[in-house]
Amino acid sequence: MTILNISKNSLIFCCMLCSYVTPILAAAGNLIWKMPTTGNYISSSPSIGHDGTIYFGSSNHNLYAVHPNGKKKWQYHTNGEIDDSPSISRNGTIYFGSFDTYFYALSPEGKLLWRYKTGDLIRSTPAIAVDGTIVFGSYDGYLYALNPDGTLKWKYKAGGKIASSPLISLDGNIYFGARDWNVYALTSYGELMWKYKTGGIIHWSSPAAGYDGVLYIGSFDGNLYVINPDGTLRWKYKTGGNIGSSPALGKDGTVYFESCDSYFYALSVDGTLKWKYDVQNTELGCHPVIGKDGTIYVGSDDGHFYALNPDGILKWKYETKGSLLTTGATIDDNGIIYFVSADGNFYAVDTGTNTGIADTPWPKFHRDARNSGKMELFSISPPHLIIRDVAAGETKEKILVVRNYDTEPLNIEHITVNNDRFAISPNSTVIMPSDSILITVSFSPVSMDEQQAVSILHIDSREIPVYITGNPLSEPKQVPVRLITRDGETGELMPCRIFLEDSHGRFILPQMSESLQNKMFFVSPGDIEFFVFTGEYNMSIARGNEYIPIHNEIIRIQANEQEICTIERTLHRWIHMK
Template sequence: MVNYMRLLRSLLPMIALALALAPGLALAAGLAPGAWPMHQRDGRHTGQASSSGPTDPQLAWYFLTDAPFTAGAVIDAQGTLYISADDGIVRALHPQGHELWKRELKTAVHATPLLTDRGELLVAARNGVLYALATTDGVTKWSFATGSDLLASPAVASDGQIALPAESGELIILRPDGTEHQRHRSGGAIRSAPAVGADDVVYWGADNSIAYAGSLGGSLVWTSLLDAPITAGPVVAADGTVYFFTSKLWALDGANGGVRWQTDLGSRVLSTPALATDGTIYLTTEDGRVAAYTSAGSLRWTYQTGGSLRTSPIVGANALVYVSAGDSLVYVLGAAGNVVGTFKTLDGVWASPALGADGRLYVGGRDKRFYALREGGRDLGQSPPDRLGGDLLRDPATGKVYVLIDGARRHIPDPGTQLLLRLTSVSKAATPLELVRYPEGLPLPTLKTGSLVRSAHGPVYALQGSQRVWIASLAALIAGGYQWDQVQTVADRVMGSLPLEIEAGYLVKASGAEVYLIEGGKRRWITTGAVFAARGYRWDQVHFVSDADLGAIPLGDPIS
């Protein structure tokens, strides 16, 4: 009983309710929300996508321009694509590939733009000017002339300040409105995009072989002398390690710049590498190799392409690595360095790829085409957010049956569990590519009559027959002959798949933030957390149900 009460006290129900009722959060302050708002997606330059990309990339559409591409694309929350070709024409494209607007800058653009949360597209041009274009129509909202060539993408801090690298060796800090705040002066040209770490510390490297860390407030935090001009990076790991790249891979302590380790690569790295969630560093080299290194500097694998590599690799949520190469191919590589799929363009590819929320891979080529690449395999249905469902996959080699959840396949342990979860569709034999496309995640829990289940902050249920029955108190749990250590915590999707007989007085919610009281045969929305608390409700009394089960109950008057 003591353990049970301690657990109840730890639930902090009102905090959980406040989080559930709160709107979604943006990726980071200063940066526009979206699938791919900047070079390598985030301020740390991890190159980690929030979506899974194609395993067998096939052409969805292409947009033909008058110039080749060096700069990568950025993508906003609506899926609008912003691209800039080498001729300085910046375009906004609809997700289906037609032009929304274009703006001629009359100067080359080689750096990937950046989307801010102020509705601006920041474009660093070769004429030394940073342009802030309105994302709605491409009109210039402001511009800042540096007097120096701009070779790399800017970065943005949480307060909206902009770190702009210049070939002159200056890292120029601009306020969100484009006015100058200060300058950090390096002893050599800055050819790679700066990264932003914890507390808005900015990291950058220069041709004078020095790695820098500086605050937006004005002072340098540290410098570290490396062996050669810094040609790529930095990338900031979650543990504070900052990676810089020459013809070596350098791991520096983000707090003081001390060298944690270094390893020889045998060739220069010309574009920012990617960092997977497990700490693996994926990099490309000038001599055409894609390589994977552990966070301790050990080589995991290497793959030789047929041309020079000057683009950044990226990593999908399915752990696949995407690389655009000088041999005209876009590669899809598995976590072991194996080629999963390729797509051939008409010329070399010098622009880095980007992944959209729709799972499409986007990249511009030297053939003057901007490509949208879709999954070439079957379009399989995944589980909706409120329950398990969609298509079931069967591994022909093992006979295991899986349900698809958020880009991964989750093993259904037995037919009884499958029936309880209402997974009644006939399983489809998976192809080898589909087994790669949907990596195996954790198995679903084994469920049977008599099982006890609860969601992370919800009530406890006993499975009886084909339904879950609420156990409303600890006394009822003990009276039923159960013990607390028999309770399994399951995901909301699993809970939403287990039928519940909804009775008057129940508090219920589905995949949305709203909590309802069942009263008079209707569901009444409890409009605020304060009302919820004033009525003496607790979060562990709220039942999670599927959207369909909730929608079947008529809507009554709100409670406020």
């Protein structure tokens, strides 16, 4: 390999026949560098450490550590192929398995810390829990949980080989698939909570999850399964081929995955097809990754690496000389995407952006650049807030619940929203460990058009989106109203005459009415119920049989969860104009 001095903004072209180098501008889809290995194929998805070092395994039995400029940092040799993807802990320890049946822990310098022997080869990428527990599967059918020092914490026997990589949820539960056709859910102690049987083996497809705990996983029966946290089926989508691809979730809940029927799919949250793109894939499928700008990146066994816009239109593609089989890519914070190919090369390609992986619940295989395989230690519920039945000119509120699952305080630095029809309070706060706070979101439409917004919660320097939909009333809604009037001196119910006008000056007559000085009114004994449509009204009240109103105000009648809208007023003998 010719090592070049490369930065993000300038590629260096090395002319082997000349004594100088010429910088050329980097652009989307252009190769920055590639690193050959001696392996005849690579199917390990790369991970990125805190210092920018990239790690991946190869069929030549080596785990590689590579500097961001493409220069090899070190390599570590095992006695078997490395087909899984390395995961990196918070302290920089690199975990991975090998076909030699051992599971390895290396220091950031490439030194062996420990290894643990299983009963068969390892293809499952490890997940790392909050307490440092490492969880992975083996072809011996066991899911292993190891302590950070390499000792066994527990193991669980599934009904088949495990190549699927486990997911650790916010509450510490563990989810994975096996070749016995089942999706498993275990507690953090290794106890079975439930299992769900699909129609085929689950091989490389590993689960993705939303903030609501819903799981997404593919099966060799051609279905993408969407499973509720309690193990019941929410929906499934049938494709024309096996699914070995691990799904990724977009900001709006779109599910992205590849099938062996040649297509890459985008499904809505309800399981309907948004679009599909022919990537010429007929083998096991690659794992997609979503960039912060919404671009979806995925490889194919046709040798191409594809960049697709969120609407399914091709943005660019890069050709390698081998299949991109069962692999996934990752993106660094400078917008460089890294992936491997069966041609034996490791690639760094410019995405044309200066940003990394999308801030979604599950934007790629094993979730983040470190391949941690676990959900974040906070939840926002609901992830998509819908405020319904709000009349124009009115305001309605809903609540977001933000919970901190961590042992450290969670800092919400500020909250933004990109639509002035919505307001949020408070706009900053700190959530203590194991606590939650309520965020009020209000919607004030000015028309009958549906409103969409994205609210960004800036949490510990991360941008977490919450999607908001405001649905105004398509037509006024009739609601029950109870009006109580009391005498200000005695507190007793006070009979009165009520004048109720809408915003157009029309009198509202829910009861038998009378006319007074060309104004219409209805009579109340002091406690009356009637129906009116939602909206804004001018209400005037006169005592008993008197003619002059002693109370006047604007009232807003809104649809709400209460059975009846109750208005109570205490009236004095003097005129009170409000």
